[in-house]
Amino acid sequence: MSDPILTAAEMRAAEAAVIAAGTSVDTLMARAGAAVAEAAWRFAGGCPTLILCGPGNNGGDGYVAARRLRARGVSVHVAAWAPPRTDAARAARAAWDGPVVPLEDAPAAPLLIDALFGTGLTRPLDDAIAAPLDRLAAGAALRLAVDLPSGVGSDDGAVLGPVPRFDLTLALGSLKPAHLLQPAAALMGRVAVADIGVPAPGATMHRIARPLLPEPGPADHKYSRGMVAVVPGAMPGAALLAAGAAQRAGAGYVLLADEGAGGADALVRRRWSPDLLTDARIGAIVVGPGLGRDDDARARLEAALAAGRPLVLDADALALLRDRLPLEAPAVLTPHEGEFARLFGDMPGSKIERARAAARRAGAVVLLKGADSVVAAPDSRIGIAPPAPGWLASAGTGDVLAGAIGAMLAGGLPPFEAACAGLWLHGDAARRAGPALIADDLVTHLAAARGACA
Ligand SMILES: NC(=O)C1=CN([C@@H]2O[C@H](COP(=O)(O)OP(=O)(O)OC[C@H]3O[C@@H](n4cnc5c(N)ncnc54)[C@H](OP(=O)(O)O)[C@@H]3O)[C@@H](O)[C@H]2O)[C@@H](O)CC1
Ligand SMILES: [K+]
Structure with a gap:
């Protein structure tokens, strides 16, 4: 077994333990945003990028990624659904010195990065979010979801409305059940996990990995093999x-x-x-x-x-x-x-x-x-x-x-x-x-x- 899978509550608890041990949430967000920027760079080769940012820390990751990608010379546009509501996301927004347009006004770009909602999604997206998300996803050549595609239930893999298909989903810290459970998993494209320094000791759920099975040895006979x-x-x-x-x-x-x-x-x-x-x-x-x-x-x-x-x-x-x-x-x-x-x-x-x-x-x-x-x-x-x-x-x-x-x-x-x-x-x-x-x-x-x- 490898690759722990955490529920949203377990992820929050793991994050809280790391924060209690002295790592700030801003540091975790900086790691997450850097991982998103790196994945986007490798995946899309620096093509013009639109990043959609939501009000929580998923959006915060998006602002960090925007700054990182622009520092590499990528043409980056940012569109927001709502202003940041957490301290860490506000700080990440403040550190982004480019413009932020309302979601409905955003022009499509070849790479779409969805940082609207992650593990904090609590209800289906309303049409004012789902419609532009759908339009912008259709207008992109490549789609990358930050942690989760916005609109999927992290714990149960439910798809809470019309969620577009992504080409790459970067799970932050750990896999969540939705990365493997249907119908959500079918929308994620390739799933990669970014290590942001949030360990998950004692996780009860894992993605099944290749087992290590013994080869028959010289002392084995047909019955000992089973x-x-x-x-x-x-x-x-x-x-x-x-x-x-x-x-x-x-x-x-x-x-x-x-x-x-x-x-x-x-x-x-x-x-x-x-x-x-x-x-x-x-x-x-x-x-x-x-x-x-x-x-x-x-x-x-x-x-x-x-x-x-x-x-x-x-x-x-x-x-x-x-x-x-x-x-x-x-x-x-x-x-x-x-x-x-x-x-x-x-x-x-x-x-x-x-x-x-x-x-x-x-x-x-x-x-x-x-x-x-x-x-x-x-x-x-x-x-x-x-x-x-x-x-x-x-x-x-x-x-x-x-x-x-x-x-x-x-x-x-x-x-x-x-x-x-x-x-x-x-x-x-x-x-x-x-x-x-x-x-x-x-x-x-x-x-x-x-x-x-x-
Ligand atoms: N765990 C970790 O170690 C790290 C996690 N990180 C990142 O944080 C993410 C989790 O962040 P998060 O908890 O702030 O939740 P997030 O998904 O941004 O959304 C919450 C906001 O959305 C709102 N809202 C919810 N549903 C809605 C809807 N349908 N329509 C409209 N609004 C809706 C909700 O408001 P409310 O429900 O109160 O109205 C709240 O304001 C995680 O996925 C990862 O990307 C990294 O930064 C660092 C390390
Ligand atoms: K997302």
Whole structure:
């Protein structure tokens, strides 16, 4: 894990701690504005620039950036929505010796820098702000957002009105949830983080990074690398995908509890019996892909729950789980939004809050899938996946994810780390597989993704 993610309140607390330790807010703003100017210079090569400044410290960053860019010889215009309302922003405004025009009168420029609102946005933009922002964004060749595009909810990734698309978003100090949560994340373009000297010790949320996974050593054997048992059901293809994914994600031994055909020769196949799951060498059981929802499926799920081994519960298993929460065995649940709603009902709050509440209720790790997958642990830790290719929206990719997580669990990772690692492998395999991928391609590319984690 790396790259902490902070809510607006956590960011303010981190900032307050740095200020209490002797760094002034003006110094932080000077760093933030300098980082914006540097990013603009590198990104747009000194082309004529219009900077939009709001009334808070986001606007203050904009005034600092204006001064810095002009000092480099860039043609800079500044437009303001309202006069600065904080001391630091007033000081930054006073240090800018160029003109400031009202937002509605601003002429478009090739580079637009949006420093209207950042983490202090409290409500949707009214039309007097949204309309000129839209016009000026449309008239620019490149758009850079300071901390966040104005109009997105920092904590929940909501888009509070018509927010233009940006090419680059410079997150100040730390990532915020909106940088990764949809729909806001889709508007940000490339996201970069500027270090402004505000550490975030004890952050509970992180962007999921490439995991460091051990290579097999001379003392390893197939069982020490991890044995995964996959419980099949009515649709054998789904279980085959999960089993193949567990193999290619690095499990040493994969057992598919089904005598049928298909899959690699290295896949061990046995006729289903609940006793198969009592093998003490099993490090993880994957149940749900293609399971079905009839009495037989229920019996298989019960056998998996009774085995006391770490579990990955996906797809149909989630539909049968409602009366079985909280779980006793260590487990990762991998619902998409529909499965989540059926299992946990209508929950209020952001995707992060819902996943967290569900993990607490389930006594298990919940990986809420989507274009912005969120992993929540019962102890409140959160991992959010970096953006993954939209081509993953394809049949069977969830089965592959379940198998990859199974391999991570069987390899010895605790459930939260296993879910995050499996998710990273899945996204990386998708990037490698490329456009129009099918789930089978993901299985193939998991091996290279796994190899990148040494
Ligand atoms: N954290 C750090 O370490 C550092 C943070 N820094 C920077 O500070 C930023 C946060 O600054 P901030 O708290 O002053 O909030 P900001 O986003 O500028 O807006 C607040 C103002 O907007 C107003 N307002 C809100 N919504 C509105 C709406 N819809 N329409 C109209 N008005 C609206 C609101 O007024 P009110 O809600 O009271 O009416 C208030 O006046 C952060 O994103 C980063 O860029 C760096 O400078 C240094 C280090
Ligand atoms: K902004």
